[in-house]
Amino acid sequence: MGKFWLSLVVLLAGFSEVNGYRPNIRPKEKVTTSEQPDPWYRTIYGTKVELVTPTVIAGVTFKAKPSPTPNPLEPWITLNKLGEPKTVKPEIKNGITKKGSPDYSTYFKVASTTTLAYEDLKAHNMDPDEVYEEKVFIEEDKTYVSLNPVIRCTPDRYFNKGPSRDISSEPFCTPQEDVQWKVGKTYFASWYTHFFRDEHSDEVIDEVKVHLSYVKEREGEKGFVKRDIPATFFSSEWLRNDEGMLAIEVQPEWLQGARTRKVVLSVQPKNVPDEEFHPLDHGILLFIDAGSRVYKHTKEQLALEEAGFTERHWLFVAITMPTVVVIALILMYFFLYANNSYRDFSDITRKAMSKKHRVIGKVSEIKKFKNLRNHKYSELPSYQTKPDKQH
Structure with missing residues (x-):
């Protein structure tokens, strides 16, 4: 029995975590400005x-x-x-x-090729008539x-x-x-x-x-x-x-x-x-x-909103109601399970079983009972009781 109640508490805790009540947190207002930065x-x-x-x-x-x-x-x-x-x-x-x-x-960048002669570089491993070409990149105007x-x-x-x-x-x-x-x-x-x-x-x-x-x-x-x-x-x-x-x-x-x-x-x-x-x-x-359509509210919708039934409220109701029904069914199941030993459905079971009995005809016509002598109801012994004394 202790395991049953522990399971019930854990189950209900899981439901409350998913669909339980949460306080309405109002987001902080964002401060916006239309001012242009200074020149x-x-x-x-x-x-x-x-x-x-x-x-x-x-x-x-x-x-x-x-x-x-x-x-x-x-x-x-x-x-x-x-x-x-x-x-x-x-x-x-x-x-x-x-x-x-x-x-x-x-x-x-702009690619450019620079040509340098031996007189420009005077490299020790260049021939006097050799020309060196270098590809350079010039930065753009930023x-x-x-x-x-x-x-x-x-x-x-x-x-x-x-x-x-x-x-x-x-x-x-x-x-x-x-x-x-x-x-x-x-x-x-x-x-x-x-x-x-x-x-x-x-x-x-x-x-x-x-x-x-x-x-x-x-x-x-x-x-x-x-x-x-x-x-x-x-x-x-x-x-x-x-x-x-x-x-x-x-x-x-x-x-x-x-x-x-x-x-x-x-x-x-x-x-x-x-x-x-x-x-x-x-x-x-x-x-x-065109983007999302903008629908005008009818008089009935405006009246409901004034009464506090906003779209968010209906959404909360739509989410909450199925959860409440599920929890109620679960509680009913566990209640019936816990009280199983206190219930007696023998009368109902007996009536249901009696309906399943088939009519198989007269007993005298059954092969098994043909040689069995049967007595009339009037031949059966009867017992008479004395009448109660009148007071």
Whole structure:
């Protein structure tokens, strides 16, 4: 009996841990501000003084005033597959910096070849007529790109796109293909700036445009590359290509009354005329979506909410009621099990057994009892009792 009550306590404790009451913890209110950081000034290219006005986009501060001394633990911003920003805070573990700012290697450097003669080096193992060639990388101008805290796009961050996922996403790093951009949210499109070069001089193109165009798949070609582009509904101004990204806020009118539209994101370099530019050549296919529907509450719903029956309350009731029923059934089972010795169902059992008796006919007709002499009821002995005396 002691084991039974111990099992019951353990069982009920498990239910209370899963579905038991928990106090309602009110989250701390987040303090937000719409104030822009103060402008600051700096001297560039030796003598040129410039005023810099920081800009906050999607919670990211661009052109912020740098710290007086370099900080290896300075937070930086990465982008997920949608192009949404996320802050990364470096940390030092066992003397090694983890999650540090990205290293761009030589992706943004300019390769150059330097030729040196014997007269320049005077190396003891060079012939007088020998020429030495050295490949060097020249650092890019970081005057403006250093003010961008968001990770830059490089070829090692490309992904695979297309129906078979066997096509490089160049020049894009974000967004990835077939993701959904929600109306009212801001996303960052990022591309590798050195992808756009002049075919004659091999110099990096200095300005680009970003386009969004509707995509209409032809019948019978669903999922294939051949598509018609009916219209380009968004085009940016000419942008500095060295920035390598653009923040795009999805507008509701872009859906044109539809719930979801398939679009292509593309970048047009300045050396390609409009009539020669094809968005699907290096574009990224994605969807723009209206997001969650907003339903208006009826009068009945408002009355219930005023009475304290909110959606959260109904959810709590929906979770609690099945648990209460299960606990009640378990308690009933254990109650019946514990009182098993105090119950007598013999009467019920006897009635049930009597119903199972079959009618097999007259006894005299049974072969086993044919030779057995039977007496009439009147021949059986009877006993008479004296009547009670009347008082």
